[in-house]
Amino acid sequence: MADSPYERSMVSREVQRSGSESVTISWISPNGDQFSGMLPFSVYPPREDTDLLARSIANWPRDISLSVLEIGCGSGVLACFASALGHHVTACDINPFAVASARNLAERHGLKMNIYEGGPGPQTDQHPHQWGGNETYDRIIWNLPYLPSDIAGLQKLGPLEEISMLAEENFSLYQLMLEKIKKTALLSKEGIAYFVVSSHFELKDCLESAWKRGLAARIIETIDFEDETIACVSVWHPFAQKGEWNEFDSVSSTNELALSSGSEVGSVWIAQHQTKGRGRGQNTWASLEHSTAASWVVMMGDHHPSPLIQLHAGFNLLRLFRSLNPSSEFRLKYPNDIFVKHVDSTWKKCCGLLIESTSMGQSNRVVLGVGINLFSEHSTYGGIFYHSNFEYSVQMLHGCLGSILVPSEPMNYSIEKEVLSMIEKELVLSSSHLFEIYADGYKVEMIGITDTGDLRIAQGGKQLVKHLSEVSLILLE
Numbered sequence: 001m002a003d004s005p006y007e008r009s010m011v012s013r014e015v016q017r018s019g020s021e022s023v024t025i026s027w028i029s030p031n032g033d034q035f036s037g038m039l040p041f042s043v044y045p046p047r048e049d050t051d052l053l054a055r056s057i058a059n060w061p062r063d064i065s066l067s068v069l070e071i072g073c074g075s076g077v078l079a080c081f082a083s084a085l086g087h088h089v090t091a092c093d094i095n096p097f098a099v100a101s102a103r104n105l106a107e108r109h110g111l112k113m114n115i116y117e118g119g120p121g122p123q124t125d126q127h128p129h130q131w132g133g134n135e136t137y138d139r140i141i142w143n144l145p146y147l148p149s150d151i152a153g154l155q156k157l158g159p160l161e162e163i164s165m166l167a168e169e170n171f172s173l174y175q176l177m178l179e180k181i182k183k184t185a186l187l188s189k190e191g192i193a194y195f196v197v198s199s200h201f202e203l204k205d206c207l208e209s210a211w212k213r214g215l216a217a218r219i220i221e222t223i224d225f226e227d228e229t230i231a232c233v234s235v236w237h238p239f240a241q242k243g244e245w246n247e248f249d250s251v252s253s254t255n256e257l258a259l260s261s262g263s264e265v266g267s268v269w270i271a272q273h274q275t276k277g278r279g280r281g282q283n284t285w286a287s288l289e290h291s292t293a294a295s296w297v298v299m300m301g302d303h304h305p306s307p308l309i310q311l312h313a314g315f316n317l318l319r320l321f322r323s324l325n326p327s328s329e330f331r332l333k334y335p336n337d338i339f340v341k342h343v344d345s346t347w348k349k350c351c352g353l354l355i356e357s358t359s360m361g362q363s364n365r366v367v368l369g370v371g372i373n374l375f376s377e378h379s380t381y382g383g384i385f386y387h388s389n390f391e392y393s394v395q396m397l398h399g400c401l402g403s404i405l406v407p408s409e410p411m412n413y414s415i416e417k418e419v420l421s422m423i424e425k426e427l428v429l430s431s432s433h434l435f436e437i438y439a440d441g442y443k444v445e446m447i448g449i450t451d452t453g454d455l456r457i458a459q460g461g462k463q464l465v466k467h468l469s470e471v472s473l474i475l476l477e
Helices: 008-018 048-058 077-084 096-108 128-132 149-154 159-165 173-183 203-211 254-260 307-324 394-402 417-433
Strands: 023-028 034-039 067-071 088-093 114-117 137-143 187-198 216-224 229-236 245-251 268-274 291-301 329-333 337-341 348-360 363-373 435-439 442-449 455-459 462-466 472-475
Touching: 034 077, 034 096, 048 077, 048 137, 048 187, 048 216, 048 229, 067 077, 077 088, 077 096, 077 137, 088 096, 088 128, 096 114, 114 128, 137 173, 173 187, 173 203, 187 203, 203 216, 203 229, 203 307, 203 394, 216 394, 245 254, 254 268, 254 291, 254 348, 254 363, 268 394, 291 394, 307 329, 307 337, 307 348, 307 363, 307 394, 307 417, 329 417, 363 394, 417 435, 417 442, 435 455
Parallel strands: 067 088, 067 137, 088 114, 137 187, 245 268
Antiparallel strands: 023 034, 187 229, 216 229, 268 291, 291 363, 329 337, 337 348, 348 363, 435 442, 435 472, 442 455, 455 462
């Protein structure tokens, strides 16, 4: 069997490389602070992915001291940057040379932090108290391994550096950490974890992986290279694990219960059947067998619901459904429906969303309701699954829909331009598959949406903006 960086036979190569001269690094933080020190040859130096995480750190609150854990600290510049901002930092790395470098850098800059040798890994996942100090953290950061495993045979890196930087084909450190965040107290209820992921490994389904575990997640920023894209993804407990969790067999309307309750943001009402389910306008939502209806309190106070919340939530659900059932096709229909097409089937509605609000004086209560048919087949409606053997839980919806709200500012809804662009593409695609649009009696072409959720259409060689009330959407047969 060929040598691997995990075997004792590779120690001699590491010893040989450890005799190489150290290099001097000088890294400038987003705030302009400079961190300089000596770096052994086998320790990963600060690069673009370091800067990616640093920009997230620079946006953390400055008026409080957060407890921070950096996994795979490498040179230690990020740990030192967070410490210099006044945060209480713990760092770890499986490379002992990295641990020594980080400790030296902290000492050179007069910074105090705990730095341990060890960390989670594919072969021996040490208990968090060995590398995390047995604490609960407000922030966790990790630039995840991203190099293809076959690079080990090229001997471009030392074994210790390979161990810390190579991604295992059949093992996901990202998913390992998602499990720890979900099942342990490693991340505080209002905490946020930041991971750098690569298009070679985790990027494609990094959000869905979190949602399936009931966690919220958003992509903050991406960097494109010639043959790779890396991204910083944030992961957190949806709605900071606050609110009530109410489940029923049957209710009149989950939206109605959520609107009339006095519960806080994050509270959810779930039912298997609704007797007076609501749809857009005066429409009703038909509760079929094997369906779920759920409503979340998403905002309270002097906030008004943005029409984009409904579309954003629908887009997240679209991604989740595609991940849960990749053998079927799904489309997002403007303004609040998801359609499914199974093998040898036609397009049928499988999910509807409805955002509603109620006012009491100056205070608004905003509720997002979702109705999902799981695997019921009907002349008009379809299920997101083709049969009853499926993996699904309302916790998945909790993470998926909780992701539309920014964790640090849960009352202030925002959407990234990249996400808005992806929603536009989905809507334009569905308009050619699912429905036709008419305005002033003429068929028009959908070309996108505005940042307020209105339609952008092409009519008679002109581009116009139309509110939903000004157009008619006719489903194709």
